[in-house]
Amino acid sequence: MPSSFVLAALEALTVVAQAGLLAWILARVIVDGAALEALFGPLAALLATWLIRAGVVSYRSRLTATASSQIRRTLRHELFDTLTAAGPLYRGPRGTGQLSTGLIEQVDVLDPFYSRYLPQAATALLVPGAILIAAFLTDWLAGALLLLAAPLIPGFMIIIGMGAEQISRRQQDALGRLSGLFHDRLQGLDTLRRFGAEQREIGRMAEFSEQFRERTMQVLRVAFLSSAVLEFFSAVAIATLAIYIGLGLLGMIEFAGAPSLTLFKGLFILVMAPEFFTPLRTLAVHWHDRAGALAAAQSLRELLEAPPARTEPEQPAGRVPRQPCGLQVRDLRKRFPGRSTVLQGLDLQVAAGEKLVISGPSGCGKSTLLALLAGFGEPDSGDILIDSIDIACFTRAQLAAIRGYLGQRPLLFPANIDTNIRFGDPSADQSALARAVRLSGLDEMVSQLPEGLATMLGQDGLGVSGGQARRIALARVLLKPRPVLLLDEPTASLDADTERQFWHGLDAALTETPMTVVCASHSPLAAEWADRVLALRDGRLKEIERA
16 A cells, blocks of 8 residues: 555655664763753653654554555455355355355454555565665664664564465364354254254364364464564664774774764664564564465355356346246256266246245255246356246346245345345335335234344244245245246155144235246155155256146
8 A cells, every 4th residue: 555655655754763863872972961951852852753653553553454444345245245146056166165165254254454554564665674774874784783683583584474474374164164063063052952963973073173273273373373483583683783883982993983983873773673574574574464365265265256147138028027927948957076967958937926846855956947947057068048038038137027036045144024025125114114014924923022023033043933934935026926936845844743833824915916936855745735845866857747
């Protein structure tokens, strides 16, 4: 940042001026025996340099903190935009844990780099440079001693930094894995309890936590040891310079500029010596911030390079369906890296207002097919038509107005029920909200709650049952009905009575607000509810005869 160099140059001038004034005042008092009255001017100038330097440092801290905040805010917006374009199917190279860790913690790891390391790099370049010039003009041998000692600290920083970056990267990876494991275990907590696997998973969490602790301690160990070595080097260099000046003033050295040394020159150089090494030592401390930031930046770069799920059309479709519409799929093919072909030559025809269930074993491609129908991704080849319009002609905003989507794990936020439902349409009025609550069958549950729709929920619907969570998610979808409704295992892990209530409630909603429904499910109750059932096998669909 140019402002950092300007402020660092101003600080360098104040450092040299402060050392010169302090050395001149002491020399006048010790050598000339000057009275206090004769020193009012120099003392006032010394105070002014202290105040200017303090003001420069304070202003630079505020400026860099503000700049760092703006950079991180912009980066988060870019990450959110990239991940939004990548779609809900994108999980990143290391899964959901890396996504959450990257958006929250790894972006914040960049703060010390921008707010401390970069400004300190400018200070470490200009302040020692100004002191070197002043030292050489005063005594060339003293300047040479400082110049010889100066490369020791940056050189050691580079050697330490090469290893510290690798250690920091391993620590960031361990944090991402731990976050992902914790996220997955929280989502599957109910399943773990049913199978009595809590203690085994607690042991695995403890093992991963211990690995993360060990890697964090490695980072801290490198930081503390390198700081100690750098302090030793700077102390030795200052001591060597003090010995030279002391022997020169005593007349015990007769070479170089020692014979012409005066108390003022000696004090001037000695006062500047600690200031020469202080910016370099501080930079060495912040060098570990740089190592951590580089490790975090590598992970964030992977997220920023996430490919978009689909290409936005240059010209949006001129017509957007508002009523239940038909779907047509022709010769659809999709393959994921490292896996066999999921969908191969798939054809599908769904009539407007039809209730279609697609069954099949886990991993056969039901969710992939729904994701492609929803526009969350692009097929390798084939066509998807919505109301006879190619899905590629619709923008993301247009697709959001066409299809509603309800998965087997509805996302509920730590907010009240009202807020969770209104997420489907924040501008909805009270009558629309009441209608969605009634159509989803939530009215009976809400009436039994002391706070009604104002009842707070925990993360992922903590505080309500699985069936109630799905009804809240259904109310969110029905708050603003769309022509097409896509359901991905919406009744997974529900008991038979709760599932039956769900399908009955959905039927009541479709009677009032007709939609074309495509549901992926292997539930017998879903097959009973549907108008037609197709089985997905080997990447193709086959009609199932109804009794």
